[in-house]
Amino acid sequence: MPEFLDLLPPLKARSILMENLSAVPEAERVPTVEALGRVTFSSIIAPHPLPSFLRSTVDGYALRAADTHGAGQSLPAYLKLVGEVPMGAIPQFALEKGQCGLIHTGGMLPDGADAVVMLEHTQTTRADEVEVLRAVAVGENVIQVGEDVAEGGKVIPAGTRLRPAEIGGLMALGVTELEVARAPRVGILSSGDEVVPPESEIAPGQVRDVNSYTLSALVQGHGGLPVRYGIVADEMDAMREAASRARRECDLVVITAGSSASARDLTAELIDSLGKPGMLVHGVNVRPGKPTILGVCDGVPVIGLPGNPVSALVIAGLFVVPVIEALLGLRVTRPSPSVPAELTVNLASQSGREDWVPVRLLHSERGYQAEPIFGKSNLIFTLAQADGLVCIPADDTGLEAGSQVEVQLL
């Protein structure tokens, strides 16, 4: 079988694909309030410093630090109270030597003040006099202008996926809309003469389309826009027509092959003839997912996934997700979420091949235990029962029961 003559390691296969990508992200302007999970197209530069004024971090008295030099419990510094700072407004007084002003957390320091003493470290016996019971350093309990962000500072680099914290940071700077990468359109084709749409009753010999929907959900979860082209017969003309249309209309095309070897060969031939350079990788040394096909056709990446639902979803995580991230211009990558766990049983693996094993996580006194779910890769509920995947690297011949593994959450 020609497809298995030259199995590439997954990392090598992925770099070949990534090196052949030429598409660049496109910008689209959205309100910041709707931008959660989107990826910044350009860097965000602070239009002004944050905070833009000297701010107190405590409730207390704004003062001149020098006036408290040598002060202590037994020898308070006596300061004249000359006003109270209103929240959200400019203090209507300035401090001279020996003076202080009541201030609340978040309040603006009056002119002349360079520090704040906490209420707890003061006492008042007379209405217009404050006794400061300890020395205060310059800048104490104060946020400096620009301490959060300096004016002109690059606060969020291009290629950052926006989380709640970034949304808040943008709002703090008054950036209520911004340019993000347009969601890449990901065309999804299922092939297989035995496959029928999910809303169909199934006759003996038929199965419902699963891959179009697991892949749509995966694409959507990573910021792509899934475009389903339906189920195509395992027949070259029909496949070529659907795939050509998807290639013209989308930024990435994913084809799940029919499950037979001849259907897989058809997918390979199709991808190789759809545009230049065509097929780049045919067969990857990974289980599940050996018959994976990677190609680029006239600038559009085209990925042929195995037809088995478990294989298709696992392999899409390895190859489709990185392409979506590249098309989004994602540059600030964060670690993929995982959980440490102790393997419950021995897992054998073939040396040279990378294995991905679905596991269920169980609580134990020593933390999580990872229990492999053994099931053929045709069984979609194998994955529905799994919390994550354990990778057995290519240079390992297996993992022993009791060994510590990192479970990549699904």
Next chain:
Amino acid sequence: MPEFLDLLPPLKARSILMENLSAVPEAERVPTVEALGRVTFSSIIAPHPLPSFLRSTVDGYALRAADTHGAGQSLPAYLKLVGEVPMGAIPQFALEKGQCGLIHTGGMLPDGADAVVMLEHTQTTRADEVEVLRAVAVGENVIQVGEDVAEGGKVIPAGTRLRPAEIGGLMALGVTELEVARAPRVGILSSGDEVVPPESEIAPGQVRDVNSYTLSALVQGHGGLPVRYGIVADEMDAMREAASRARRECDLVVITAGSSASARDLTAELIDSLGKPGMLVHGVNVRPGKPTILGVCDGVPVIGLPGNPVSALVIAGLFVVPVIEALLGLRVTRPSPSVPAELTVNLASQSGREDWVPVRLLHSERGYQAEPIFGKSNLIFTLAQADGLVCIPADDTGLEAGSQVEVQLL
């Protein structure tokens, strides 16, 4: 300051809140294709077995295992080829003793067949005869009826958040719409006389509203529907009016207090008077987030968060998210995503208090390193720079440089 008389450990505070929740999830019917991230309202029961027919897992020949008894390289079993199984249809032939049929991966076994031999383990020298070069066991290379899912089996429990794998499983069973929990409405109020909307120019002394938007994004990310009630003055009548309206219209109300002690006292008084039983927790032994207030007012949980953006977001993760999950009826909980890392510096902490420290993750040869980002909790970009949070448990007085920590991803 009355609020700090009795600081509860975070876990204890959370159980008090959760014990006082009475709301139950409500159902809403959605198409499965739009259900990613939603939580199942009822258990999903398989309407039929999966697969619904005996399926081959390989390309080869369907046969009767008994006919291959004792077969080997030097002594093949000779079988008569009587047909080919078409993909997606019922085989138009049955096997009798000594017969076999060509079958493709995913094809339906003909009557009489109980196993499949892989193409690689056969050879053909005559058109209608197949030589089987090894013995095959009953059931070999076959998926049994119901091996993925048995008819009537509970395939997805109520209270499960749907991932791509579950979406696929539902489609495989023809479940193209289902009941999920209605998204809980989470009312969000910001208070503070110094706070202005993000689209405003800021005058000295003013800051833009950050908390309404970080919290909206957090709520949205966890399956809630944020409803923003805007910025309310630090004044009892205005706050009571806005909070009462939010309490009537929402399933959960979150109020970020003004930053001064008096504004926080106002929030406590408000929550305690908004309905029965009122305030349940005032002050939690956690940093940041000491002045957290937890209450339930006439059946609606009301949470008072600190005004500082970092504190508000960290504390919302500890208290708001679990309430949203309870309102969604989430029962199948998955581990929160984390990454193991080595701490770069010593972190001191006060015994008895739980600390959450924002960290940046750096790649190193030994894996990730976690570098704390020291910044006052007023600085939102502290969190924007962070990959996650490290927890210093209450019974620790700190963590040493070089120790292994689990970084909870933001």
